[in-house]
Amino acid sequence: MKFQEMRALIRMKPVALDATSRRLGACHDISDLRLAARRRIPRPVFDYTDGGSDEEMSLAGNTEAFRRWRFQPRLLMDVSAPDTTARVLDRLLPLPLALAPTGYTRMMHPDGEVAAARSAERYGLPYTLSTMATTSIEDVAAAARPDLWFQLYILKDSGLTAELVDRAGAAGYRVLVVTVDTVVPGNRIRDNRNGLVIPPELTPGTIASIASRPGYWLRMLRSPAIGFANFAGPAAVTIEQTIKLFSAAVTWDEIAALRERWAGKLVIKGPLGPADARRAAEAGADGIQLSNHGGRQLDRVVAPADLIAPVREAVGPAVTVLADSGIRHGADIAVAIALGADAAVTGRAYLYGLMAGGEAGVDRALGMLASQFKRTLQLLGVTSVAELRKHGRELLIRE
Ligand SMILES: Cc1cc2nc3c(=O)[nH]c(=O)nc-3n(C[C@H](O)[C@H](O)[C@H](O)COP(=O)(O)O)c2cc1C
Numbered sequence: 001m002k003f004q005e006m007r008a009l010i011r012m013k014p015v016a017l018d019a020t021s022r023r024l025g026a027c028h029d030i031s032d033l034r035l036a037a038r039r040r041i042p043r044p045v046f047d048y049t050d051g052g053s054d055e056e057m058s059l060a061g062n063t064e065a066f067r068r069w070r071f072q073p074r075l076l077m078d079v080s081a082p083d084t085t086a087r088v089l090d091r092l093l094p095l096p097l098a099l100a101p102t103g104y105t106r107m108m109h110p111d112g113e114v115a116a117a118r119s120a121e122r123y124g125l126p127y128t129l130s131t132m133a134t135t136s137i138e139d140v141a142a143a144a145r146p147d148l149w150f151q152l153y154i155l156k157d158s159g160l161t162a163e164l165v166d167r168a169g170a171a172g173y174r175v176l177v178v179t180v181d182t183v184v185p186g187n188r189i190r191d192n193r194n195g196l197v198i199p200p201e202l203t204p205g206t207i208a209s210i211a212s213r214p215g216y217w218l219r220m221l222r223s224p225a226i227g228f229a230n231f232a233g234p235a236a237v238t239i240e241q242t243i244k245l246f247s248a249a250v251t252w253d254e255i256a257a258l259r260e261r262w263a264g265k266l267v268i269k270g271p272l273g274p275a276d277a278r279r280a281a282e283a284g285a286d287g288i289q290l291s292n293h294g295g296r297q298l299d300r301v302v303a304p305a306d307l308i309a310p311v312r313e314a315v316g317p318a319v320t321v322l323a324d325s326g327i328r329h330g331a332d333i334a335v336a337i338a339l340g341a342d343a344a345v346t347g348r349a350y351l352y353g354l355m356a357g358g359e360a361g362v363d364r365a366l367g368m369l370a371s372q373f374k375r376t377l378q379l380l381g382v383t384s385v386a387e388l389r390k391h392g393r394e395l396l397i398r399e
Helices: 003-009 019-025 030-040 043-050 057-067 112-123 137-143 158-170 189-194 204-212 214-221 239-243 252-261 274-282 304-315 330-339 348-380 385-395
Strands: 069-071 086-088 091-093 097-099 127-129 148-152 175-179 265-270 287-290 320-323 343-346 396-398
Touching (some): 043 348, 057 304, 057 330, 069 330, 112 127, 137 158, 158 252, 175 252, 252 265, 274 287, 330 396, 343 348, 348 385
Parallel strands (some): 287 320
16 A cells, blocks of 8 residues: 555644653643653652652542542533533632642742743632742742732741731732641651752762753753742751741631731631631631641541531531642542532642643643543533532442
C-alpha cells in the first residue's frame, strides 16, 4: 500500500512540538501527573510534596475515605447541560473547588505561587496563598486576580501575625483561612531521611541529583533564590525549624481576636470534629475547612471525608463547609458535596501538575478535575451541584 492510500485510512494525530505539551498531553489523570512529576523533580523536593507524617496512615486514609463510597445513580434524568456552578462564601464559582495553601511552592517550579494563582484565575477558582509562601502577598495580588484567600499561621510574634493579616486585607484578599493543626511540626519522616533543607543545599546527595535531574537545577539557578517572601527568615531551614516560628499556645481567644481584626470572611482550617466546628461558628467563623493537612501533621487522624456529614449536621446549613485532604479525582469532589460540603479544596493534585509542567501543568490538573466532576454529575443523573447537595446522601452507598 502506498503512503497516500494509507494516509486516507489513518487520520494523522498532530504532534505536539514542545516537550511540556507532549509530557502533559500524555497525562490523563492526576496519578499520571504525579508520575510525570516524580520523573522530573529531585527526590527530596518530590518527597516533601508527596509525603506525609510518621507512618503516613493519615495520608493513605485520606484517599481511601473518599473511595469507600459507591454511587447509586439515577438514570434517564436529562443531564445534557449540568450546572456545575456553586456559591461558596458569597461568590459564584464555576466549580465547587478551591486551591489549598502550600508552602515553598517555588521549590517545586520557579513560577510557583504565581503559576497556581494564574491558573486558578483562568478557571475562575479561589487560590489560597500560604503564610510560608515563596512569593509575597503583594506580588501574587499584582500578578494574578483570582478570588484570593490568605492562609494564616498564628506566629509566636503576635505583631507580625497582625501585620500579615492587615497586609492581606490591604492587598485585596477576600478570605482569611486560619490553620490550627500545625502548633508543632508533623514528623515528616521522608524529609528527615532525605535531610531536606530549604532552599536545597549542596551536599553529595544534591550533586547526584543535579546529574539525574539537570533541568530542575537549571530552572532553579536561573530564578531568584527561594526563601520566605512574607517576612524575613533564616537563610536555610528545615521544616522543623520553620514550624518553631508558630505558636503552640494558641487558643480560641486568638480566633476571637482575629475575628475582630479581619473584616472579610473567616475560615478555620483543621481536622475539626462536630464540637470544635460548632465552637468555630460561635467564634464568628463563616466557614470551616475540614483538613488534616493532607496527612502531614497528626498521623492516624480521622480523614476529613469522614467528618463532612457529622460536621454539617452539627453546624447546620448556614456555615460554609469545605473539605480537603485526599482529592485526586472529580468524583472525590462529588462525594464531598454529596456528603454535605459546599466545596472541595485541592493541594497535591495541582502541585503534581506544577511539578510536571509549571503553569500549563496546573491548568492540566484543574482541567482534569473539572471534566471528571462534570462527567460524574452526568453519569450520576444529577443536573446541578445544588441538587447533588440536596439529594447526595440518597446517591451514596458505603462499601
Ligand atoms: C507541599 C505542601 C505544603 C503545604 N503547606 C501548607 C501551608 O503552608 N499551610 C497550610 O495551611 N497547609 C499546607 N498544606 C496543606 C494543604 O493546604 C492541604 O490541606 C492539603 O494539601 C490537602 O490535601 P491533598 O494534598 O491530599 O489535597 C501543604 C500541603 C502540601 C502538600
